[in-house]
Amino acid sequence: MKISFGVPISGPWARPDNMRTVAVRAEELGYAGLWTFQRLLYPEGHPMGPVYRSVHDPLITLAHLSAVTERVELGVGVVNAFMQPVMLAKQLATLQTLAGGRLVAGVGLGWLEEEFAASGVDFAGRGRRGEEFVQVLRACWNDEVVAHEGEFYRVPPAHMDPKPEPGPPPVLMGGVAEPALRRAGRIADGWMSSSREDLTTIDRKIAQVKAAAEEAGRDPGALRFVVRGVTQVRTGQRAPLTGTYAEIRADVDELAAKGVTEVFHDLNFDPEIVTAPAPEAMRRAEEALEALAPGS
Numbered sequence: 497m498k499i500s501f502g503v504p505i506s507g508p509w510a511r512p513d514n515m516r517t518v519a520v521r522a523e524e525l526g527y528a529g530l531w532t533f534q535r536l537l538y539p540e541g542h543p544m545g546p547v548y549r550s551v552h553d554p555l556i557t558l559a560h561l562s563a564v565t566e567r568v569e570l571g572v573g574v575v576n577a578f579m580q581p582v583m584l585a586k587q588l589a590t591l592q593t594l595a596g597g598r599l600v601a602g603v604g605l606g607w608l609e610e611e612f613a614a615s616g617v618d619f620a621g622r623g624r625r626g627e628e629f630v631q632v633l634r635a636c637w638n639d640e641v642v643a644h645e646g647e648f649y650r651v652p653p654a655h656m657d658p659k660p661e662p663g664p665p666p667v668l669m670g671g672v673a674e675p676a677l678r679r680a681g682r683i684a685d686g687w688m689s690s691s692r693e694d695l696t697t698i699d700r701k702i703a704q705v706k707a708a709a710e711e712a713g714r715d716p717g718a719l720r721f722v723v724r725g726v727t728q729v730r731t732g733q734r735a736p737l738t739g740t741y742a743e744i745r746a747d748v749d750e751l752a753a754k755g756v757t758e759v760f761h762d763l764n765f766d767p768e769i770v771t772a773p774a775p776e777a778m779r780r781a782e783e784a785l786e787a788l789a790p791g792s
Contacts (some may be wrong), residue, residue, distance in 0.1 A: 497752035499790045500529035500571070502724075502762030503561065506551045507770030509777035512560070518781060519561040522568060525789040529569035529600065531724070531760045532557050534576060539610045546770045547691075555587055562595035569598050571760070573688050573724060574670045576606035577622060577629045578615040582651060585636035592660035599660075602688050602722075603630060604670040623675055624648070630667055630683055637664040668722060677701055681708025686720030686757075691765050695723065695736040695747075699754035706755075720757050727761040728768070729784060737761075741787040748788075761788055 501522045504510040519530050532554035538544065558570045570591075575584065592599040605622040606612060612619040628646045635642050636656045644651040666685035671677060672693070680687040687705045689698060706716035725748075728738040737747050737759075748759050763769045763784060769777045786792070 497748065497756065498528035498758035499748065499788070500531055500569070500758060500760035501527050501785065501788075502531045502533075502760055502764050503557065504764065504777075504781070505532050505554065505557055506535075506547055506764040507549070507772075507777070509769065509772070509774045509781070510550070510552055510764075511774060514774065514778050514781075515557060515561060516564050517778070518785065519565050519568070521782065521785055523565045525785060527568060527785075527790060528758065529571050529760060530558070530561060530565070531571040531573050531762065533573055533724075533762075533764070536576075536578075536611045537608065537614055539608070546767055547765050549770075555591060558599070559591055559594060562591065562598070566596075567598075569600055570595050571600035571722075572602050573600075573668070573722065573760075574602035574604035576604045576611070577626045578606050578612045578617045581629045581632040581649060582636060582656070585633045586656065588633070588665060589637060589656075589658070589660035592665045593658065597660075597662045597665075599665040600668065601633075601665045602668045602670060603633075603684075605676065621648075623679065626669070627679055627683060630669070633667065634664065666720065668720060672701075674704060677704040678708035681705040681710075681714070681716070681719070682712045684719075686722065688722035689724055691724050691726050691762075693723070695751060698723065698751070698756065702755040721755055722758045722760070723751055723756050724765070725759045725761045726765040727763060727784070727788070728766045729780070741784075744788060745792070 503518050504514045534554045535548045535551040538549050554572045605626040609619045625648045628648050643653040668686040668688045669680040669684040709716040725737045
């Protein structure tokens with residue numbers, strides 16, 4: 497089981513100095529990875545809540561943090577298929593190379609219609625679009641001559657160089673419905689849960705992904721299963737990854753027993769963190785970094 501941490505990317509605490517502080521300290525403490533997420537728009541009057549109200553770009557954030565870290569993985573969970581895949585392939589290839597091969601690329605279908613509208617992309621057919629999206633990414637990273645003619649994307653025969661070094665990043669797919677889980681098993685390097693996942697039954701979804709991989713002739717044992725930990729440090733409250741530090745650590749062990757290969761503690765999804773003044777949020781984050789570190 498890998499233990500990772502979400503960097504400050506949402507709300508008042510998401511300042512460049514705080515991002516660097518968390519990233520450097522997480523690497524010192526032996527965390528496996530640093531994670532970001534994407535939210536392009538917050539529609540006026542939408543009930544999503546403070547987590548999504550003010551969010552930095554995830555890839556630029558990771559590029560910045562790649563320069564102040566050396567070993568820790570850099571994950572985005574997730575970028576959505578309203579983006580243009582050829583441009584994204586170029587950005588991810590460059591980031592992979594700049595980071596020395598530490599990138600993990602999470603890809604999602606997206607669920608906020610306003611983001612698709614603003615990006616000029618049809619909201620319908622997102623499942624098919626997402627599958628083709630991954631095909632285009634991998635063609636750009638692997639093929640000497642990229643050529644693609646599909647339902648959603650067309651790439652005329654062309655070179656896209658330089659290729660990512662030391663190789664393409666692993667691609668994880670999100671999603672909660674059975675078709676999305678089966679898609680992850682068929683074509684991705686793993687699956688990552690959403691912030692709304694019921695962690696008490698996550699082993700059932702892991703089993704669905706593995707079954708789809710096996711049916712596709714792939715090795716289910718090679719897949720990664722990453723949980724976005726909506727981690728909330730509380731006394732007197734109890735839910736998976738909500739409670740005291742000791743209770744949260746026990747929850748992580750239970751997730752490992754269910755087949756999860758990585759948990760990242762994401763304080764961005766704690767409403768008390770993203771609405772707090774930055775110094776208070778950082779005080780709590782630095783405490784959590786120490787208390788939840790691998791081997792603690």
